[in-house]
Amino acid sequence: MSTYNRSQAAMGPMVLAMAIIVGILLLMALVVNWRTVEHIPSVDYAPHAQAMASEADFPVYAPEGLPEGWVPTSTNMSTDGGASWTVGFATPSDMHAEYLITGDAEAAASAAPGEAGGTVEAGGLEWRHHAADSEGDRALLHEGGDGEFLVVSGSAGEEELERLAGSLQER
Template sequence: MSSYDRANSTFGSLVIAMGIIVGILLVMALVVAGRREEHIPSVDYRLDAAELRDTAAYTTYVPGESLPDGWVATSTNLDTDGPVSWSLGFATPGDRHAELAMSDADPDDFIAETTRQGEPNGSSEVGGESWERFEREADPDEKPRRALVKREEGATVIVAGSASFDELETLADSLDPQT
């Protein structure tokens, strides 16, 4: 006949409970480790680009094949009521934000709004064309805002964001006119 030993029974239950807890923690660690890579949702902007092309009375642009891998279109906003305006947001390979914006609104107002009151800061030569540079220093809670601006007949094209000027120049250089 075996005798019941309360001390061994309690220790055995403790070992089983600890094993279950460790198992749960390992499963949770594996799930979290598998999700470490950030997934940036992308949008298809082709419909807005086509509507812009058909609606706007100015030359419109879209990023072309020369835009390198790693650029992800994350937002599109087309406004055809009043001034025809479009903005297309991107996550850059450098984990920054860039935006292509164009409009036939008053150029000075559109530039001030899109650059967030940025100040002129020289120029960049992109694809054989001169683009004005604008920059707004960062507030303590925000990232700096940089912009490249090209004034065209009837419209203003702006590439802006927290991206570096090099990244903004890459986006600007990729722009192809829509026909």
């Protein structure tokens, strides 16, 4: 017959086991919290701006002086069938805005979704406002006098799109 009695059991092993479990749970919570911090990768669009200025046969505009919170996330330049350059941004309100400069009227029209409406002035240029399309993207379109088309579009609000448009400076 066994002489073990549960009333004589010590609490020490149980407290140790609970401390280990709580420690593991705290470590898991820290890892999950650390991994949920958003990190938006940033790109440098200056090399494409310089290359575009040498390739295009029209004036090239590039964003300058955007306030904190604007993160350039992508840049893409193409010289097939005419020079075009696109720069994508994450905005301070965590939306998307994109800038396109091209000499191709069709490419500009397809980048400016929605119905054309009134005009707005930003950065000393007049922009034609395009209302939100079925996906919620809106756009501003400027037709330059030297064959260039500037399009600022995305899911960002009108105020942020106008801020991006206003930041465009001729190179």
